[in-house]
Amino acid sequence: MKAFEVLVVGAGFAGSEAAYRLARGGRRVALLTQSLDSLFLPISPVTDPPAPGTLFAEVYEEGLPPFLLHARAKWRLEAERPRLHLVQATATGLLVEGGRAVGVRTWEGPEYRADRVVLAVGSFLGARLSVGQIEEAAGRLGEAAYDDLFEDLKARGFAFLPAEQRASPFKGAPGYRVRFYRFADAEWDPETFRLPRLSGLYAAGACTSGGQSYREESLAGFRLGERLLGELEDPAGEGA
Numbered sequence: 001m002k003a004f005e006v007l008v009v010g011a012g013f014a015g016s017e018a019a020y021r022l023a024r025g026g027r028r029v030a031l032l033t034q035s036l037d038s039l040f041l042p043i044s045p046v047t048d049p050p051a052p053g054t055l056f057a058e059v060y061e062e063g064l065p066p067f068l069l070h071a072r073a074k075w076r077l078e079a080e081r082p083r084l085h086l087v088q089a090t091a092t093g094l095l096v097e098g099g100r101a102v103g104v105r106t107w108e109g110p111e112y113r114a115d116r117v118v119l120a121v122g123s124f125l126g127a128r129l130s131v132g133q134i135e136e137a138a139g140r141l142g143e144a145a146y147d148d149l150f151e152d153l154k155a156r157g158f159a160f161l162p163a164e165q166r167a168s169p170f171k172g173a174p175g176y177r178v179r180f181y182r183f184a185d186a187e188w189d190p191e192t193f194r195l196p197r198l199s200g201l202y203a204a205g206a207c208t209s210g211g212q213s214y215r216e217e218s219l220a221g222f223r224l225g226e227r228l229l230g231e232l233e234d235p236a237g238e239g240a
Ligand SMILES: Cc1cc2nc3c(=O)[nH]c(=O)nc-3n(C[C@H](O)[C@H](O)[C@H](O)COP(=O)(O)OP(=O)(O)OC[C@H]3O[C@@H](n4cnc5c(N)ncnc54)[C@H](O)[C@@H]3O)c2cc1C
Pocket: 009, 010, 011, 012, 013, 014, 015, 032, 033, 034, 035, 038, 039, 040, 041, 043, 044, 045, 047, 048, 089, 090, 091, 092, 120, 121, 122, 123, 124, 139, 140, 143, 149, 165, 166, 167, 176, 177, 178, 204, 205, 206, 207, 211, 212, 213, 214, 215, 217
């Protein structure tokens, strides 16, 4: 038996929400993200209220400013131990066995394995952030994006489309633009959240949509969590 039933890569709105739903549903889940200090962190104030039932709604209803929203979400995720294990690491590539995704390699060295793997890596695939004339490899201000996972996915044949998002100046932070890649429509099934090129592989959030809103990406993660709970309950019925 693997230590984890589901490995979620990326603790933004989508990934955190999926991991939280799975842990609350009694499943063993690892939530692996490159910086725990930016887990569930909005780039700007929330304008679109969260969907009921989500982790986002739970923390939003406390009426906190954005950085405390992050702190409260982290606290709630940590409170789901031991079912939910938070890991700070950067995924550099998939582990694949017999056409099935079984985990990830990390820049730090350890491999993480699970029965199912979720990619919720937001605006970080092939990301380039520009402020004025300056460009750097980052998925948002202050958070580097490493190209290894993107290169690994491309080498495995996954197709991508370019996407772009802009952040307005906020409290002394400059406005900026992030160009990144999302999975091409043919690679991802919005009904099942699967990336059918490999079995056992799923995705949600900005790496599939191009980035809609905190509300929509958190809702996508919640729905993915619900979907996986159903599949884990009845694996044969879902063709997993
Ligand atoms: C610049 C910008 C501004 C935006 N402004 C708004 C806004 O004002 N309002 C709004 O509603 N929406 C906004 N959006 C759109 C959308 O709501 C956000 O992109 C949202 O954060 C997406 O959630 P997510 O979970 O998909 O990804 P993210 O929140 O980006 O989370 C992805 C996570 O994956 C982690 N990660 C990435 N690669 C790896 C790896 N290889 N290994 C481990 N971890 C990894 C990152 O550290 C990050 O924590 C904006 C998007 C961008 C890019």
